[in-house]
Amino acid sequence: MGRLTVAVRVRPPVCEPELDSNVATSSPQKTTVNVTGDNVILNEATPKHGIFQKVFRSRQFKFDQCFDSAKSQEEIFQILGATVLDSLLVVGQNCSVVAYGQTGSGKTFTMLGEPFQPGFIPQFCNYLIDSQANCSVSFYEIYNEKVFDLLSDCRKALSVRQHPSDGPFVLGLQRQALKSSDDLKRLLQIGIESRTTAKTVSHHSSSRSHAVFTIYLNEDKGPKLHLVDLAGSERPHHHASKLEIRESAHINRSLATLGNVILCLSCTSSARNGSKFAPYRDSALTWLLRDSLGGRAQTVMIATISPEARFYNETLKTLRYANRARSIFSHTGDSENRGGRHGVDDAIEAELRREIDRLRVALADRLNHHRPPELDHRFKVCHCIRNAEGQPYVVRYDSNTRSCMTSPLPVVHSDDVPVIKRSKSVALSPIMDQSPRDAPRTRAVARGCLLMKTPAAPQTPSDDEHVSQLFPSALLLQPCLAVLLLLFALSRLVICRLRKK
Numbered sequence: 001m002g003r004l005t006v007a008v009r010v011r012p013p014v015c016e017p018e019l020d021s022n023v024a025t026s027s028p029q030k031t032t033v034n035v036t037g038d039n040v041i042l043n044e045a046t047p048k049h050g051i052f053q054k055v056f057r058s059r060q061f062k063f064d065q066c067f068d069s070a071k072s073q074e075e076i077f078q079i080l081g082a083t084v085l086d087s088l089l090v091v092g093q094n095c096s097v098v099a100y101g102q103t104g105s106g107k108t109f110t111m112l113g114e115p116f117q118p119g120f121i122p123q124f125c126n127y128l129i130d131s132q133a134n135c136s137v138s139f140y141e142i143y144n145e146k147v148f149d150l151l152s153d154c155r156k157a158l159s160v161r162q163h164p165s166d167g168p169f170v171l172g173l174q175r176q177a178l179k180s181s182d183d184l185k186r187l188l189q190i191g192i193e194s195r196t197t198a199k200t201v202s203h204h205s206s207s208r209s210h211a212v213f214t215i216y217l218n219e220d221k222g223p224k225l226h227l228v229d230l231a232g233s234e235r236p237h238h239h240a241s242k243l244e245i246r247e248s249a250h251i252n253r254s255l256a257t258l259g260n261v262i263l264c265l266s267c268t269s270s271a272r273n274g275s276k277f278a279p280y281r282d283s284a285l286t287w288l289l290r291d292s293l294g295g296r297a298q299t300v301m302i303a304t305i306s307p308e309a310r311f312y313n314e315t316l317k318t319l320r321y322a323n324r325a326r327s328i329f330s331h332t333g334d335s336e337n338r339g340g341r342h343g344v345d346d347a348i349e350a351e352l353r354r355e356i357d358r359l360r361v362a363l364a365d366r367l368n369h370h371r372p373p374e375l376d377h378r379f380k381v382c383h384c385i386r387n388a389e390g391q392p393y394v395v396r397y398d399s400n401t402r403s404c405m406t407s408p409l410p411v412v413h414s415d416d417v418p419v420i421k422r423s424k425s426v427a428l429s430p431i432m433d434q435s436p437r438d439a440p441r442t443r444a445v446a447r448g449c450l451l452m453k454t455p456a457a458p459q460t461p462s463d464d465e466h467v468s469q470l471f472p473s474a475l476l477l478q479p480c481l482a483v484l485l486l487l488f489a490l491s492r493l494v495i496c497r498l499r500k501k
């Protein structure tokens with residue numbers, strides 16, 4: 001599974017179909033959403049125009065997981081929570097679970113749940129309490145771009161600071177130890193009561209802020225899990241007050257930034273646009289979640305949707321947002337997203353791997369065709385070293401990234417090794433000095449490979465050598481003959497001159 005898992009959860013319908021009398025839906029469907037396997041089918045309900053109401057279109061979206069309204073909280077946790085717990089406890093990666101969707105679609109129900117239907121937060125906490133993990137928690141909300149501690153008695157905006165090594169953090173945020181389910185109940189009650197809610201058209205107690213519940217494992221040393229209940233993504237209605245418009249503007253801006261961050265992370269991961277950096281700082285939400293988005297972090301996005309026909313546009317918007325995130329991340333490929341602090345490191349690593357493969361193929365090709373390899377100007381071989389096991393390593397300078405790196409040096413044995421002169425780009429290595437003298441071999445460092453001439457097999461004496469062994473004196477004949485010829489030529493020259501005189 002990739003670093004981003006996108007799941008969709010459909011809330012049970014709460015309104016009667018009669019309420020939507022101005023909207024036609026195809027019979028026998030009473031709602032506009034169907035779930036089949038990993039697909040969500042959204043049926044467009046067209047307004048009635050007299051008897052012409054049969055225009056009907058359906059859109060299909062594929063996700064990693066799709067849950068219809070019959071799926072219980074426990075079933076969903078078992079499916080999605082397993083990936084997160086594995087990454088958190090076994091691999092030690094930062095993780096985040098983010099609930100995104102329209103107001104009243106079930107984000108808070110999914111994350112916090114209700115007393116007899118606990119959501120992700122209580123289920124994660126109970127799992128960690130049962131497994132006696134050493135953990136502490138914090139709970140804060142981001143309301144109109146200001147951060148408020150939900151576990152604190154005094155409600156005042158806290159500032160976000162940047163730690164040199166740990167990254168962004170909320171100054172003065174309380175962190176409470178989580179040892180028992182009583183602790184959990186108490187903390188959740190305090191947090192839920194402190195959260196900013198308001199009555200909206202579609203929800204009598206709508207969350208107007210993004211709530212972030214963070215579980216820290218092993219204090220500061222271990223990984224952390226952010227459980228995020230985002231504020232509703234809807235547009236303000238026509239009669240909205242100034243406060244509501246302001247709230248909606250902040251909510252939508254931060255959700256748009258979250259979408260942009262996901263887009264930019266995918267661009268850098270796939271090396272399509274290496275210079276593009278994710279705009280984490282554009283909203284407090286993305287800035288604070290920075291360490292759990294991208295890089296090695298495991299993220300689960302749960303898009304919650306309402307099945308009613310009257311919410312068609314909002315549902316379509318949610319599905320498009322989630323589908324965009326999923327398609328972008330899956331495009332980068334799982335194998336390329338393994339390491340690195342951020343996507344940039346992954347991109348460089350993937351690029352280097354591709355380059356090395358290309359060079360290996362090119363080198364093998366050239367050796368086959370007995371052509372001398374040309375030097376690669378991008379990677380300058382600085383020098384070669386041997387590690388403790390005696391394996392050759394090469395230190396290379398990448399002019400694109402302006403950085404040095406070491407990598408194992410593949411050794412290619414060949415009979416046909418071109419000798420490359422010492423130059424700025426290629427330096428013969430100090431390992432030459434360490435090689436045994438009794439096996440003189442020609443070697444050259446070229447394009448990241450150490451070319452070694454295959455040690456010559458003991459040669460059988462040639463015909464000439466046979467002759468010289470049989471008649472050692474024959475070897476002296478050649479210089480004598482040359483001297484005689486020289487004397488003869490000189491004497492001829494002297495005789496000619498004397499005759500002329």
Ligand SMILES: Nc1ncnc2c1ncn2[C@@H]1O[C@H](COP(=O)(O)OP(=O)(O)OP(=O)(O)O)[C@@H](O)[C@H]1O
Binds near residue numbers: 101304
């Ligand atoms: N899957 C579900 N099963 C049963 N009830 C649900 C489900 N999803 C939501 N509900 C109910 O729908 C109502 C609205 O849900 P919830 O408060 O979670 O919405 P929300 O998306 O968090 O809204 P907002 O963004 O306005 O806070 C609640 O009364 C909740 O109990």
